[in-house]
Amino acid sequence: MRRxxxxxxxxxxxxxxxxxxxxxxASALAGACGCALAAMVCxxxxxxxRYQAVEEEIRADLAYLNEMRGIFLSFMDKDEEVFxxxxxxxxxxxxxxxxxxxxxxxxxxxxxxAAEVPLRLLELADTVxxxxxxxxxxxxxxxxxxxxxxxxxxxTCASGAVLNVRINTRVLKDEEMKNYxxxxxxxxxxxxxEKCAKIRGIVAGR
Amino acid sequence: MRRxxxxxxxxxxxxxxxxxxxxxxASALAGACGCALAAMVCxxxxxxxRYQAVEEEIRADLAYLNEMRGIFLSFMDKDEEVFxxxxxxxxxxxxxxxxxxxxxxxxxxxxxxAAEVPLRLLELADTVxxxxxxxxxxxxxxxxxxxxxxxxxxxTCASGAVLNVRINTRVLKDEEMKNYxxxxxxxxxxxxxEKCAKIRGIVAGR
Numbered sequence: 076m077r078r079x080x081x082x083x084x085x086x087x088x089x090x091x092x093x094x095x096x097x098x099x100x101a102s103a104l105a106g107a108c109g110c111a112l113a114a115m116v117c118x119x120x121x122x123x124x125r126y127q128a129v130e131e132e133i134r135a136d137l138a139y140l141n142e143m144r145g146i147f148l149s150f151m152d153k154d155e156e157v158f159x160x161x162x163x164x165x166x167x168x169x170x171x172x173x174x175x176x177x178x179x180x181x182x183x184x185x186x187x188x189a190a191e192v193p194l195r196l197l198e199l200a201d202t203v204x205x206x207x208x209x210x211x212x213x214x215x216x217x218x219x220x221x222x223x224x225x226x227x228x229x230x231t232c233a234s235g236a237v238l239n240v241r242i243n244t245r246v247l248k249d250e251e252m253k254n255y256x257x258x259x260x261x262x263x264x265x266x267x268x269e270k271c272a273k274i275r276g277i278v279a280g281r
Numbered sequence: 282m283r284r285x286x287x288x289x290x291x292x293x294x295x296x297x298x299x300x301x302x303x304x305x306x307a308s309a310l311a312g313a314c315g316c317a318l319a320a321m322v323c324x325x326x327x328x329x330x331r332y333q334a335v336e337e338e339i340r341a342d343l344a345y346l347n348e349m350r351g352i353f354l355s356f357m358d359k360d361e362e363v364f365x366x367x368x369x370x371x372x373x374x375x376x377x378x379x380x381x382x383x384x385x386x387x388x389x390x391x392x393x394x395a396a397e398v399p400l401r402l403l404e405l406a407d408t409v410x411x412x413x414x415x416x417x418x419x420x421x422x423x424x425x426x427x428x429x430x431x432x433x434x435x436x437t438c439a440s441g442a443v444l445n446v447r448i449n450t451r452v453l454k455d456e457e458m459k460n461y462x463x464x465x466x467x468x469x470x471x472x473x474x475e476k477c478a479k480i481r482g483i484v485a486g487r
Contacts, residue, residue, distance in 0.1 A: 090321050220445055223441075224444055238484065239426055
C-alpha cells in the first residue's frame with residue numbers, strides 16, 4: 076500500500092463517527108509531527124561547518140526529539156484506552172436511584188482518567204517546546220521555517236489537549252479534582268503558548 | 282504493516298535531512314487532519330434527532346470536507362514538485378557572470394512557483410475554515426472539542442503555509458511579484474486567524 080493510501084485510511088477513520096481516533100489521538104499525532112519537524116531542522120544542521128559550534132547540542136536535541144516522538148505516538152493508544160470505556164459508560168442505565176449512583180461512581184473514575192491523559196500530553200508538549208526553542212535558536216537558518224511549523228504543530232497538540240481535558244472536567248462532579256485539573260491545565264497551556272510565541276519571534280527574526 | 286508503523290515511517294522521513302517531505306508537506310497534512318476532524322463532528326451529528334433541523338447543512342458540510350481533504354493531501358505532492366527542483370537549483374554554479382545570470386533566471390521562476398503553492402494552500406485553509414465555523418456552530422455538542430481541534434489543525438496549516446511563502450519570497454528578486462505575494466499572504470492569514478479565533482470562542486461557549 077502506498078503512503079498516501081495509508082494516510083487516507085487513517086484520515087477516513089478519523090472522519091468517521093467511531094469514537095476513536097478522535098481529537099485526542101489527533102492532538103498526540105500533532106505533537107509527534109512537531110518533534111519530527113524539529114528533528115528535521117537538527118538533521119539539516121549537524122555536520123555543517125557553519126554550525127560546528129552548536130553541533131553537540133543539536134545532536135542531543137535530535138536524539139531527545141526522536142525519543143519524545145515515540146512518547147507522543149504512544150499517547151494515541153492511551154487516548155483510546157481511556158476514551159473507549161468512557162464512551163460505553165455514557166450508555167449505562169440511569170433509571171433507578173441505585174443505577175444513577177453506580178453510574179456516577181463509574182463515570183467519576185473514567186472522567187478523571189480521560190482528563191489526566193490529555194493533561195499529561197500537555198505537560199509533554201510544554202516540556203518538548205524547550206527543545207524546539209533551542210533548535211529554533213541554534214539550528215540551520217535554511218530550515219528555520221520548519222522550526223516554525225514544528226512550533227505550530229506543538230501548539231495544536233497543546234490546545235487540542237486543553238480541549239480534551241476540559242470536555243471531561245466540565246462534567247466531572249468531584250469539584251476538588253476538577254479545580255486541580257483545570258488550574259494545572261491553564262498554567263501549562265499559558266507556559267506552552269508563551270514558548271510558541273517566543274519561537275515565532277525567533278523564526279521571524281532569523 | 283500496522284497503522285502505527287506507517288505513521289512512524291512517514292515521521293521518520295519527515296525527521297530526516299531529505300528535502301521532502303518537510304514543513305510544506307506537513308502543513309498540507311495538517312489541513313487534511315483539520316478536514317477529517319471537522320468531518321467527524323458532522324458524522325456524529327447526522328441522523329441525530331436533536332440536530333434534525335441542521336441535518337441537511339451538516340450533510341453538505343460533510344461531503345464538502347471530505348472532498349477538500351483530498352485537495353489538501355494533493356498539496357503534499359505539489360509541495361514536492363516545486364521544492365525538489367528548487368533544492369537542486371540552489372546548487373547551480375555561480376562563478377562567472379553568465380552562470381550567475383542564468384542561475385538568477387532559473388531561481389526567479391522556481392522561487393515564484395515555490396511561493397505560489399503554499400499561498401494556494403493558505404487560500405484553501407481560509408476557505409475551508411468557513412465550513413469548520415459552520416460545523417462548530419451547528420454540529421453535535423458532544424463532539425464540540427473536536428471542532429476546536431479541527432480549527433487548531435487548520436491554523437497550523439495556515440501558519441505553516443505563511444512560513445513557506447515567506448522563506449521563498451524573502452530571496453525573490455522580482456520586487457513587484459514579492460510584494461504581491463506577501464501582501465496577499467498577510468491578508469489571507471489575517472482572515473484565517475480571525476475565523477480560528479471565532480471558532481475558539483464558539484467552542485468555549487458551547
